[in-house]
Amino acid sequence: MGPLEKVLAVFRDTGKLGRDVAHWEVIPPRPAVFGPWPDNLHPEVARLFAERGIPQLYSHQSRAIEATLSGEHVVVVTPTASGKTLCYNIPVLHRVCLNPEARALYIFPTKALSQDQMVELHSIYERLDRDIKVFTFDGDTPPNARKAIRNSGHIVVTNPDMLHSGILPHHTNWIKLFENLETIVIDEVHQYRGIFGSHMANVLRRLKRICAFHGVNPRFICCSATIANPKELVEELVGEAFTLIGESGAPSGEKHVVFYNPPVVNAELGIRASSIKAASRIAARLITEGAQTIVFARSRKRVEVITTYLRRILRRLREDADQIQGYRGGYLPLERREIERGVKSGKIRGVVSTNALELGIDIGQLEAAVLAGYPGTIASTWQQGGRAGRRATTSLVVVVMNSSPMDQYLAHHPEFFFGSSPEHGILNPDNLFILAAHLKCGAFEIPFEEGERFGDANVKPILDYLDGERIVRLKNGRYYYSSDRYPAEEVSLRTADPCNFVILNLSKSNQVLGEVDFASAPEMIHEEAVYLHQTQPYLIERLDWEGRKAYAREAMLDYYTDAVTKRDIRVLALNLEEAVPLAQEADLSASQVPVAEDVEDEIQVKFAQQREKVLGAKTRDVDNVIFLAPRESARLTEPSDRLGSHCWGEVSVSTLVTKYKKIRFETHENVGYGEVHLPEQELQTEAYWITFEDWLEEVLKVKGLSLGGAIRALGSALASAAPLHVMCDPRDIRCVPMVKSPFVEKATIYLYDYYPGGVGISRKVFETRARIWRSVYSLVAECSCGKGCPACVGPPVEVGSTGKASALELLKELVRPVGN
Numbered sequence: 001m002g003p004l005e006k007v008l009a010v011f012r013d014t015g016k017l018g019r020d021v022a023h024w025e026v027i028p029p030r031p032a033v034f035g036p037w038p039d040n041l042h043p044e045v046a047r048l049f050a051e052r053g054i055p056q057l058y059s060h061q062s063r064a065i066e067a068t069l070s071g072e073h074v075v076v077v078t079p080t081a082s083g084k085t086l087c088y089n090i091p092v093l094h095r096v097c098l099n100p101e102a103r104a105l106y107i108f109p110t111k112a113l114s115q116d117q118m119v120e121l122h123s124i125y126e127r128l129d130r131d132i133k134v135f136t137f138d139g140d141t142p143p144n145a146r147k148a149i150r151n152s153g154h155i156v157v158t159n160p161d162m163l164h165s166g167i168l169p170h171h172t173n174w175i176k177l178f179e180n181l182e183t184i185v186i187d188e189v190h191q192y193r194g195i196f197g198s199h200m201a202n203v204l205r206r207l208k209r210i211c212a213f214h215g216v217n218p219r220f221i222c223c224s225a226t227i228a229n230p231k232e233l234v235e236e237l238v239g240e241a242f243t244l245i246g247e248s249g250a251p252s253g254e255k256h257v258v259f260y261n262p263p264v265v266n267a268e269l270g271i272r273a274s275s276i277k278a279a280s281r282i283a284a285r286l287i288t289e290g291a292q293t294i295v296f297a298r299s300r301k302r303v304e305v306i307t308t309y310l311r312r313i314l315r316r317l318r319e320d321a322d323q324i325q326g327y328r329g330g331y332l333p334l335e336r337r338e339i340e341r342g343v344k345s346g347k348i349r350g351v352v353s354t355n356a357l358e359l360g361i362d363i364g365q366l367e368a369a370v371l372a373g374y375p376g377t378i379a380s381t382w383q384q385g386g387r388a389g390r391r392a393t394t395s396l397v398v399v400v401m402n403s404s405p406m407d408q409y410l411a412h413h414p415e416f417f418f419g420s421s422p423e424h425g426i427l428n429p430d431n432l433f434i435l436a437a438h439l440k441c442g443a444f445e446i447p448f449e450e451g452e453r454f455g456d457a458n459v460k461p462i463l464d465y466l467d468g469e470r471i472v473r474l475k476n477g478r479y480y481y482s483s484d485r486y487p488a489e490e491v492s493l494r495t496a497d498p499c500n501f502v503i504l505n506l507s508k509s510n511q512v513l514g515e516v517d518f519a520s521a522p523e524m525i526h527e528e529a530v531y532l533h534q535t536q537p538y539l540i541e542r543l544d545w546e547g548r549k550a551y552a553r554e555a556m557l558d559y560y561t562d563a564v565t566k567r568d569i570r571v572l573a574l575n576l577e578e579a580v581p582l583a584q585e586a587d588l589s590a591s592q593v594p595v596a597e598d599v600e601d602e603i604q605v606k607f608a609q610q611r612e613k614v615l616g617a618k619t620r621d622v623d624n625v626i627f628l629a630p631r632e633s634a635r636l637t638e639p640s641d642r643l644g645s646h647c648w649g650e651v652s653v654s655t656l657v658t659k660y661k662k663i664r665f666e667t668h669e670n671v672g673y674g675e676v677h678l679p680e681q682e683l684q685t686e687a688y689w690i691t692f693e694d695w696l697e698e699v700l701k702v703k704g705l706s707l708g709g710a711i712r713a714l715g716s717a718l719a720s721a722a723p724l725h726v727m728c729d730p731r732d733i734r735c736v737p738m739v740k741s742p743f744v745e746k747a748t749i750y751l752y753d754y755y756p757g758g759v760g761i762s763r764k765v766f767e768t769r770a771r772i773w774r775s776v777y778s779l780v781a782e783c784s785c786g787k788g789c790p791a792c793v794g795p796p797v798e799v800g801s802t803g804k805a806s807a808l809e810l811l812k813e814l815v816r817p818v819g820n
Contacts, residue, residue, distance in 0.1 A: 003290030004367040004396055008256060010289075017282075022401065023259040023414040033249035035062025038069055042097040045090055048127055054086075059249030061086050068221055069094065072243045075189065075222040077230045080386025082250035085120060088185040088221040093124065095182050096132055096154055103176070104183040105218075106157040109191045111138045112336065113359050114157045117187075121155060138162045140333060150174050160196075164203045165488040168445055171210045178214040188359055189224035189234050190379050190425055194732050195755045197427035199493040201237050202438035205429070205455045206445060208239070213446050225379040227727060233425035239455050253389050257418075258398045261411045271789060274668060275402035276302060279372035280309035282398055287350040288319060291367040291396075292343075295352040296384045298373045301524075301560060303328045304532035305665065306372060307352045311535065326534055327353040330503075330514035358383045368396040374407045376729050378423055403790035405720035406730070409779045416724070423727035428760040430457045439463060440487040443472045448479040492517075499548050501525060506541065506553040513538065513552060519754075522657040523563035525550040526676045529660060530561045545678065559662045559671055566656045567736050569750050571743035572684065573650040576766060580643040580690070580814060643813050644692040644746070648766040651687040651752055653734070656680045686758025688765040692747040692810065700806055707747050708739040709803035710810045713793035714776065715749045717807070721775040722751060726764045733761055777811045780804065 011017045034056045037046050049055075057065070060078050064087040067074045076087045088106075095102040108114040114136055121134045135141075135149040137158045149156065150173055158167065171178055184207070186192075192200045211218060220238050224230045231244045260282070262273035279295060286293045287310075295310075297303045303326045311321040325339050325348050336356075342348035344364035357363065358380060369388040375381050381399065389395020401407035410417050429435065439459055442448065448463055463479045466472040473482040481487070492499075500515040503525060513533055516524050521543075525531055529540045531552050537560070538552035662672040697707040715737030723730050734754050741748035753761045765772060783792035788804040796803065 002367075002394075004286075004394060007286055007289045007291055007368075008394075008396065017258065017260060020261055020263055021258055022261040022411040023257075025257040025414070025418060027252075027255040027257065029254045030250075030252045032251040033059045035059040035249060038062070038066045040069055041065070041090070042094045044097050044128070045093050048093070048124070049086075049090070051127065052124075057086070058083055060245050060247060061090070061249070064221070064245045065090050067243045067245070068219060071219065073220040073222075073238070073240045075224060075230055075234045075242045075244055077224045077226055077244065077246045078248035078250065079226070079252065080383055081252075081389075082248045084187075084223040085117070087223065087245070088183070088187075089121070089124060091219075091221065092155065092183050092185070093128075096130070097128075099180075099182075100130070101180045102154070102182045103178075103180040104155045104185065105163075105177070105181060106155060106185045107163060107187070108157070108159055108359075109188045109196075110356075110359060111140070111159050111162075111333075112340070112356070113187070114138055114159050116340075117157055121157070137167065139166075151176055153177065160200050160203055160493055163207065164199075164441070164491070164493055168203070168206050168210060169441065169486070169488050171214075171445060175214070178210060178216065181211060181214075181216050181218045184218045184220050186220065186222045186234075186238075189222045189230065189237065190227050190727075191359070192237055193233065193425040193427050194728055194759050194761065196494050197233075197237060197425070198429050198431050198434050198759045199438075199491070201239070201427055201429035201455070202434060203493070204238055206438060206442050209442060209454075210445060225383050227379050227423050227425050229424045233427070236427060236429070253393045253395060255385075255389055255394075256396045257385065258396070259401060259411055259414060260398055261401045261408075267785070271795075272401075272403045272791070275373055275400045275407075276306055277309065279370050279398075279400040280306050280313065282400065283350060283352075283368075283370045284310055284313040284317075286368045286370070286396075287324070288314070288317060292346065292365070293350050293368040293370060294343075294357065294363075294366050294384075294387050295350065295370045295372060296358070296375065297352060297354060298375070300328045300330060300354060301532055302372060303352050303354055304535050305560070308535040308665070310350060310352065323347070323349040325351050327351050327357055329354065329356055330516070330533070332512075332514075355380060355384070357387065363387070365393070366395075367393070368398070371397070371399045373402045373404070374399060374410055376406075376723055377727055378417055379727065381417070405717055405779050405790075405792055406724060408783065408791035409721065409724065409775065412782055413778070423725070424764060425727045426760045426764050428758065429455060431755075431757040431759055432462075433757040434759075435459070436462050436466075437487070437491045440466065440471060440481070440483075441491065443479055443481040444487050447481070448472075450474070450477040450479070501543075501548045501550055503531060503538075503540075503550045503552055505538070506551050510551075516550070518548075521550075522655075522676070522678050522681070523565070525552075526563065526657060526660065526678060528561070528674050529563075530555075530557055530559065532560060543678075558666075559664045561660045561674075562663055563657050563676065564659045564661065566658050567734065568654045569687070569736055569738070569741070569743075569752070570652040571649060571687075571689075571741075572652055574647055575650070576648040578646045580645060582641050582643045582813065642693060643696070643810075644690055646766060646769055647689050647691065648763055649687065650758075651685060651689075651750065653683045653685065653736075653752060654680050655683065683754075684756060685753045686760075686762045687750050687752035688762040688769070689741075689748050689750040690769075691741070691744050694746060696747070696810070700809060703809065705802050705806040705809055706800055707806065709800035710806035711737040711739055711747045711749060713780070713788060713799040713803040713807035714810065716794040716799070717776045717779050717792060718749060718751060718772070721772055721779055722765050724775055725768050725772050726761055728761050732759075773811070773815055777815045780807055780811060 064074050064076050068091040076084050092104045118136050125132045132154045133152050134155045135153040137149050137156050222234050234242050262278045265273050283293050283295045297306050307326040310324045314321045327339050343351050366388045369385050385397035401411045467474045471483045472479040500517050501521045503513040504510040505513040525540050527543050531538045537555050537557040539555040540550050540552050542551040657676045660674050661670050664671050700707050715735050719735035732754050736750045738748050753759050780792045787796045787801055788799050793799050793804050793807055
């Protein structure tokens with residue numbers, strides 16, 4: 001009996017998890033299902049893999065390779081560690097064996113994953129009696145090696161950021177690659193959603209445009225985790241028709257998936273014991289029993305907190321605390337590589353990570369994964385849980401629920417998680433801000449022909465505007481890039497702003513400590529904020545907002561900080577509206593939603609005259625693009641028999657960080673406040689909102705209830721329920737309840753995309769609102785608290801003593817008319 005089996009036996013026999021286990025799912029082992037080697041595969045390829053101990057293909061590998069060799073674009077959707085890499089490595093190897101000049105481009109979402117795949121590729125090609133060169137091309141590639149890669153690399157492994165800024169703008173230096181490019185591999189396709197996915201779709205439009213310029217039409221081979229719409233997502237991303245391979249033939253070991261719900265410590269308020277502490281205790285038990293364990297935390301700050309707790313526990317047990325390491329973005333590359341090697345070698349027995357280790361970086365065989373809170377999507381949960389038992393051994397995944405509504409919904413509805421995935425990957429490549437930024441990049445690479453389309457977008461109006469601003473110049477029917485700026489440098493694929501803040505360590509002569517993206521800076525590194533790095537607290541002494549620098553000093557502190565923000569919303573355009581009927585049977589499912597034939601036709605766009613700010617896709621600059629309201633006739637009349645209205649349109653959001661709270665490490669009690677003085681941030685984006693009629697206030701008041709409390713309570717629950725159905729990180733959206741919205745002068749709840757121009761999330765919420773509001777109702781109605789708690793609508797101090805009851809009263813009317 002191995003270490004993990006011993007721990008599982010202890011948990012079962014003595015009830016160490018006991019009554020706090022909300023659900024324990026045992027997924028039985030699955031035997032392999034094999035498929036034939038394709039008849040037209042180069043014989044040297046089959047021989048090579050037979051020598052490597054792979055005499056047969058799994059069924060999904062066989063079907064994927066067969067489809068690829070037939071000239072189809074393929075997307076493979078199978079679980080973690082199912083051998084997806086062979087689905088693209090074998091076809092690429094086949095092409096290289098047939099044609100020594102053939103080239104392939106591998107795109108992985110992170111630099112670390114790109115580097116990790118090099119080990120696998122080298123192990124394959126070193127066995128061939130052929131001069132096949134495989135290179136990684138990323139920001140760490142030395143300048144003196146780049147020329148050799150451009151001239152002689154058969155397989156170039158890169159990431160979206162380097163493709164965007166380092167390869168496409170210099171495609172004329174990559175003639176050998178682009179003139180012979182036959183295969184493009186895109187791994188972890190499900191990661192390309194929301195902001196990142198919308199940017200990536202435009203990067204791929206530019207890539208395909210360059211391929212056409214060089215006279216090639218490569219095949220795409222893509223891989224994805226399980227989501228509801230993988231084929232739809234990849235076709236939107238790449239702009240081609242794909243063949244879906246979705247049934248895995250790979251074997252898997254027995255997997256135990258435990259939903260652990262910490263005990264309630266305040267029944268009236270519904271407050272549960274700390275999920276962070278519970279995750280730390282469970283992980284410590286696994287590690288000390290000999291089971292190598294990975295702990296996933298939802299934020300960088302929680303990584304540091306859990307690492308601190310684990311090291312303290314091990315020190316108390318007289319164990320080596322250095323076998324516990326944190327891992328997250330913000331650490332320097334050399335530090336991350338060292339941690340990866342330590343985990344793979346077994347020297348590090350416990351690693352605490354953000355989702356940075358969620359993807360397929362090879363860190364060896366882990367036996368257990370502890371998730372400190374639901375990761376936000378079902379796909380991410382399976383990806384993180386898949387880091388344990390990756391070699392068909394017995395494994396354990398413990399999801400430690402926190403008090404948030406999303407976590408509690410899953411604790412009470414495990415069937416939602418273990419059933420078919422309801423999550424839809426969403427992107428919007430034609431977002432005005434994103435599209436315009438990539439048109440500048442595209443014009444820099446190759447002049448646009450007048451009338452040329454870019455994907456499905458008609459880009460002539462934007463190119464004409466850029467011509468007027470002298471960013472491009474129309475000459476003889478072609479748009480030539482004419483600015484002296486390097487456009488790719490001004491576009492960040494992953495955030496709303498390309499410029500990060502650098503954190504400098506005053507304790508070590510201003511040594512670079514880490515980086516924080518622009519959107520996170522006001523909340524994470526305001527003056528007097530506590531910034532945690534490898535469990536060491538640093539106090540931010542000064543923030544240079546214009547210079548994008550924060551100055552931190554090591555400090556012995558027993559608290560961390562949490563920012564408080566204030567948001568105001570202005571509606572700029574109402575594009576879609578649907579009444580919420582009061583007393584009649586009506587189906588509000590997505591199929592019945594009236595969708596405008598062409599929403600773009602309803603939006604008049606007026607560009608301001610400041611060339612750099614208009615199209616820079618920066619949050620602080622979006623005031624330079626003004627969305628005008630559509631025709632007044634687009635609005636419905638306001639009958640008296642409605643409960644309210646579901647709406648979708650454009651909004652302007654102002655955000656201001658006003659203060660911060662000091663939270664003690666051990667007790668999580670609030671031990672003080674401080675003021676924050678930073679510029680207000682403006683954002684124009686898309687939003688879903690629901691309004692409630694004024695007469696409801698009097699009806700609720702008669703019952704001793706409150707419309708204001710109901711709105712605040714429903715806003716909290718909606719923000720938690722929406723990501724369950726729309727595949728996004730909770731940080732990709734924001735929810736703002738207003739007791740009296742200035743736009744309609746009614747009680748309103750706004751849910752908006754947290755990106756300039758929107759990326760389609762709120763639109764999907766509008767279309768799937770019936771299912772989402774049913775989840776909100778279940779979340780609130782099934783919670784056992786009396787007056788509200790963090791697990792449903794928030795505590796009474798935030799929503800009022802009647803907030804929960806008021807919300808339920810509205811939900812009964814809101815959900816009742818739904819017939820299916």
